[in-house]
Amino acid sequence: MSIRLKIIVVVLPLLIASVVLVGVSSYFSAASAVTRLAVDFLTFKAEELETYANNQWNLLVDNGYVGRSDMEQAAQAAVESFGRSILRSPTEAIFALDRDGKLAMLVGSAGAGNPGGAGGSGGAGTGGTASPAEDAAALKNTVAPGWRGFLNITFAGIDRVAYTFPFVPFGWQVFVSEQRQSFFGDVETIAQTTLYILLGAALVSILFLLFMTGYLTRPIEQVVDVMRRIIQSNNLSERVPVLYKDEIGQLSHTFNLMLEELDRAYNQIKKYAFEAVVAQKRENRIRNIFQLYVPKDVIDEVFMNPDKMLVGNNRDVAILFSDIRSFTTISEKMAPDALVNALNRYFSIMVDVIVDRNGMVDKYIGDAIMAVFGAPVSHGHDALDSVLAGLEMIESLKLFNDEQKKTGGPEFKIGVGINYGIVTVGNIGCDKKMNYTVIGDTVNLASRLEGLTKYYHQPILFSEYVYEHIKGKVPCRMVDKVAVKGKTQGVPILTARREISKTEAEAWKIHEEAVELYYKRSFTRAMELFERILHLLPEDDIARQYIERCQRYVITPPPADWDGVEVMTEK
Secondary structure, three states: OOHHHHHHHHHHHHHHHHHHHHHHHHHHHHHHHHHHHHHHHHHHHHHHHHHHHHHHHHHHHHOOOOOOHHHHHHHHHHHHHHHHHOOOOOOEEEEEEOOOOOEEEEEEOOOOOOOOOOOOOOOOOOOOOOOHHHHHHHHHHHOOOOOOEEEEEEEOOEEEEEEEEEEHHHOEEEEEEEEHHHHOHHHHHHHHHHHHHHHHHHHHHHHHHHHHHHHHHHHHHHHHHHHHHHHHHOOOOOOOOOOOOOHHHHHHHHHHHHHHHHHHHHHHHHHHHHHHHHHHHHHHHHHHHHOOOOOHHHHHHHHHOOOHHHOOEEEEEEEEEEEEOOHHHHHHOOOHHHHHHHHHHHHHHHHHHHHHOOEEEEEEEOOEEEEEEOOOOOOOOHHHHHHHHHHHHHHHHHHHHHHHHHHOOOOOOEEEEEEEEEEEEEEEEOOOOEEEEEEOHHHHHHHHHHHHHHHHOOOEEEEHHHHHHHEOOEOEEEEEEEEOOOOOOOEEEEEEOOOOOHHHHHHHHHHHHHHHHHHOOOHHHHHHHHHHHHHHOOOOHHHHHHHHHHHHHHHOOOOOOOOOEEEOOOO
């Protein structure tokens, strides 16, 4: 695509859009104003007619003539006469339907006389294909009794715009109407005029744009011609004529100067280009080899800052451990090749989930996976990513197990433990074997939490340090305060779900109150609430464990310095 065509493609829509926007805006403003005046005028007539009809009825009421047919007919005739007096166009029509859907009044262009017997006269006939009586019956079925407002109707074979209102004393549904063509005639004229103006303005804009693009791009086209001749002949003595004394002329002059320098640097450029190609191929080859063993982010960091990767640094990350439950038992029942195939499929699914959530698989430990979120690159929401990854791993396991059932293989069950905190990140090892990994107490606690998923019968557990970064973003539930093996200080641990039912939401809310009572040593009251949870969720292992503790502490209260921390003696 030529630069001239690109300028046209870019500028032409802007010009046309501007013209169209101005024209359309003018059209809509004018059309809106005209339509609003027509609507207001039609509404005004309807309101005047309704006011006059109310006055006539009030006269009957005040004089005690209600129920006298002759007086009521006289009042109706007066209303009809008033309706005739407010007509200002031969295309207007005012009519009314009685409770049976018959014409009770008709004045204007829709017909002559009063089919309903009210005694009126109208303008000329319309020449429509349907009679007013037929259209009146159709209107009875389409307009709800007592409805008030604007609508489009067909009456006496002519499309009309009407304002309708009920007049209950006479049992009428009154229509004040105007032929649709007359109602919107001025709007259509405005639309047609606007269209002609838009087409003319667009044509002028296109012609002007074609002229200006040719004028502006002529020097650039000359530069292109010179470049083509240089490519064909390798003759760097070619020069571009300078046509204008402006930025484009400066471009031509600068291009000529560049040609002089290119003639001197030609050999050096070829040398650099060759070396760059060789270096790029070498880098791509190294990347392709090491991406099988090291995360892509780590490789990118090595190429960008090779010296930095030789030293460790401390940063906040989320650590995720997952492990297959009873894997030893599973492996004993499977043939080696089937076991390897199942593990490969399992790891493929789990790793895809972790990577999609910006995680890095640090290592495989047998059937376990250790993943890091926040290294070597932090994404600002690493704790949330780790929890969502854990939940999605649990969900993805269902698809894996469905495939296992089809092939006759055993189902896998996993536990996921997550912690968040400061770790040391870097290449750790020796000159013969290095491993990019993380170390620190944060890692150890994450591993312990994965082990506790078996004890608490929960698919996922994480520390309060994780919860601080995800609260309010996923449904979470306090599980316990635990001092893992090798630690004396307790840490609150929690679990989470992607979504919970109304019953679970109610049970988890009760759980918050029950746990608070439990740590306040109100074991009897806490036990009652945990039993309510079991009534809602009969399979809830957390509530069952708390009930057992409360029963024990009611009989044998804990010491005065008891802080509710469960000390674990096993990993």
